[in-house]
Amino acid sequence: MIAGARAQNPAPPGPPPTPGPSIVYRAHNSEAIRDYQVNPELVRRMTNALVLAVTRQPDLASAWRSLIKPNDRVGIKISATGGELFTTHREIVNTIVDGLVAAGQARERIIVWDRSLGGIKDAGYLGNEGYQLRSITPRDGYDAKATISAPYLGNLIWGDFEYIGNRGEMPLLSETENTSSISHLSKILANEVTKVINLPVMSDNVRNGVAGCLYNLTIPNVDNWRRFGAPPAFGGSSIPEIYADPHVGQKVVLNLMDGLLAQYAGGPESHPGYAVPFATLYASRDPVAIDALVLKQLEIWRERRKVPPIKELGAHVKFAGEMGLGNADLKRIEIRDVGP
Numbered sequence: 001m002i003a004g005a006r007a008q009n010p011a012p013p014g015p016p017p018t019p020g021p022s023i024v025y026r027a028h029n030s031e032a033i034r035d036y037q038v039n040p041e042l043v044r045r046m047t048n049a050l051v052l053a054v055t056r057q058p059d060l061a062s063a064w065r066s067l068i069k070p071n072d073r074v075g076i077k078i079s080a081t082g083g084e085l086f087t088t089h090r091e092i093v094n095t096i097v098d099g100l101v102a103a104g105q106a107r108e109r110i111i112v113w114d115r116s117l118g119g120i121k122d123a124g125y126l127g128n129e130g131y132q133l134r135s136i137t138p139r140d141g142y143d144a145k146a147t148i149s150a151p152y153l154g155n156l157i158w159g160d161f162e163y164i165g166n167r168g169e170m171p172l173l174s175e176t177e178n179t180s181s182i183s184h185l186s187k188i189l190a191n192e193v194t195k196v197i198n199l200p201v202m203s204d205n206v207r208n209g210v211a212g213c214l215y216n217l218t219i220p221n222v223d224n225w226r227r228f229g230a231p232p233a234f235g236g237s238s239i240p241e242i243y244a245d246p247h248v249g250q251k252v253v254l255n256l257m258d259g260l261l262a263q264y265a266g267g268p269e270s271h272p273g274y275a276v277p278f279a280t281l282y283a284s285r286d287p288v289a290i291d292a293l294v295l296k297q298l299e300i301w302r303e304r305r306k307v308p309p310i311k312e313l314g315a316h317v318k319f320a321g322e323m324g325l326g327n328a329d330l331k332r333i334e335i336r337d338v339g340p
Helices: 040-055 060-067 090-102 187-192 213-221 238-244 287-304 311-322
Strands: 022-028 074-078 111-114 132-135 142-155 179-186 195-199 201-205 252-263 280-284 333-338
Touching: 022 040, 022 287, 040 060, 040 090, 040 252, 040 280, 040 333, 060 090, 074 090, 074 187, 074 213, 090 195, 090 252, 111 187, 142 187, 142 238, 179 187, 187 213, 195 213, 201 287, 213 238, 213 252, 213 287, 213 311, 238 311, 252 287, 280 287, 287 311, 287 333
Parallel strands: 022 333, 074 111, 074 195, 111 132, 195 252, 201 252
Antiparallel strands: 022 280, 142 179, 252 280
């Protein structure tokens, strides 16, 4: 839990409220991607159709105004781990930015970010779209006061806030001096943005089962994160607990998953041999519902290719449902198709 987020002498927590049925809107068009290349105009129409469906507004400006207020500082959390093929598609990001600008946001104040932007140029991002395209600065990009504790230690490396030593240096320390049970939130998420649009890519994750909506906003936004993908828990409880913090999940106004090109094994780094041109986008207010649907689809593809099932690696999705963050029970999720 982030320091200072708890009230003094809080009342004993009761059981989490049971969320009502969740709606996940789906836009699919087989022409949206061909030979790894997207159809920009079609993807734009699919994205806008989902925004209108989720908000139930008559036009895009009204839709975005229903989610974002004039004084909000808007952040768009992308996934940029997968390089050319498996980074959140630029066409989706630019469509959303254009909608926000139409609703009155200043383009230059919008932050589009991930922990690292290593392969983002290969994915077509030009860097001159007018919004801020940013990564998290090693060490200095984390907030000293926005801390998250967990009951197990992680081995710190260069770039973590509390790491002792310089890059490439082998400091003479005891076995415990570069370990910590504390993680720090990125300054971008903790301090700089008040509303977040969450844009993960439809992919598995070798550490956490599925690199979905819950994962995309949590693990890439904390330091000392490797411990959340280690056995026996594999982040099962930690990812939902980080997302539940008021500085994190409560800022999200829309989850839109990029499934134009999906990957069911080896993710979130690029492994085209496990790729499927799925030509599908999902959108919902409920991040758990999207992740539950995606986890089911990934398991179908993995079974067909005789790839081992995800099992406990994706336990954080079920745990998030049990915490009341959304619906992980597929029986309580309604899929509604929308046209581009």
